[in-house]
Amino acid sequence: MTRPKAVLIGPPGSGKSTVGAALAERLGVTLRDTDADTEAAAGKPIGEIFIDDGEEHFRALERAAVQAALAEHEGVxxxxxxxxxxxxxxxxxxxxxxxxxxxxxxxxxxxxxxASARPLLVMNPRSQLRKLLEERLPIYERLGTIVVATDGRDPAEIVEEIIKELERS
Ligand SMILES: Nc1ncnc2c1ncn2[C@@H]1O[C@H](COP(=O)(O)OP(=O)(O)OP(=O)(O)O)[C@@H](O)[C@H]1O
Ligand SMILES: O=C(O)C1=C[C@@H](O)[C@@H](O)[C@H](O)C1
Ligand SMILES: [Mg+2]
Known part of the structure; x- marks a missing residue:
């Protein structure tokens, strides 16, 4: 069965795209990012999907993108x-x-x-992020099979820790 080597989750700014690219390079595989897949499916940037079609429509496209990527992608x-x-x-x-x-x-x-504009964080990013973290932290914690702290650490260091954990799992 086809399976990604690692699926990265975390809040905006946790480094999924940045660390994901470095991890993929280190493992010699490709990075797939469901945000990019969703934009490709809609034919427009995420900000425009939110404005034109609403968050619910974005989430439906995102669910389909995640389902396809989990079934097809063998990299990060x-x-x-x-x-x-x-x-x-x-x-x-x-x-x-x-x-x-x-x-x-x-x-x-x-x-x-x-970084570039994120539709959910356009207004008052600190309080939006606080709310979002409160709601999501229990979910991230429950789903993560490997948990890596990123504060004050550069992407290369984070990648090395992930590699070590992947070797142990
Ligand atoms: N460990 C790190 N140390 C310092 N800066 C970082 C680190 N990881 C990511 N960044 C920077 O933080 C910003 C956000 O990172 P990135 O886009 O990878 O986050 P993300 O988790 O993919 O966010 P989103 O959920 O919005 O897609 C980028 O400017 C990136 O360069
Ligand atoms: O945290 C979120 O809800 C989002 C994060 C981004 O990766 C994008 O998927 C979009 O901006 C929504
Ligand atoms: Mg990202």
Missing amino acids: LALGGGAILAAETQELLAGHTVVYLQVGLSEAVKRVGL
Whole structure:
């Protein structure tokens, strides 16, 4: 059965795309990112999907993107930050190697401030992120089979820890 070597989950700014790219390179495999797949399916950026079609439509496209990627991809798979909210996705992740990238509120705020626009964090990113972390932390914790702290650590260091954990699992 085809399986990703690692599925990365975590809040916005935890580094799923950044660490995912470095991890894939280190393992000699490709990175697939469900945010990119969702944009490709819709033919427009995530921000525009939210504006034109609403979050519910985005989440439906995201569920389909996650389902396809889990079935097809053999490399590293990064999920959108909120993909784990769907019960269907939570069930599909059972049996996969799921790497939860932990990030604290202050560090997440700094990191998303540096990156491209995220529709859920356009207004008052700190309080939006706080709410989002409160809701999601128990879910990330439950789904992660490998948990890696990222605050104050650079992506290369995080990748080495993930590799060690993958070798042990
Ligand atoms: N360990 C790290 N140390 C410092 N900066 C980091 C680290 N990981 C990621 N970053 C930076 O934080 C920003 C967000 O990272 P990234 O886009 O990888 O997060 P993400 O988890 O994919 O977020 P999203 O859920 O919104 O897709 C980027 O500017 C990235 O360079
Ligand atoms: O945390 C979230 O809900 C999101 C994170 C991003 O990866 C994108 O999937 C989108 O901006 C929503
Ligand atoms: Mg990302």
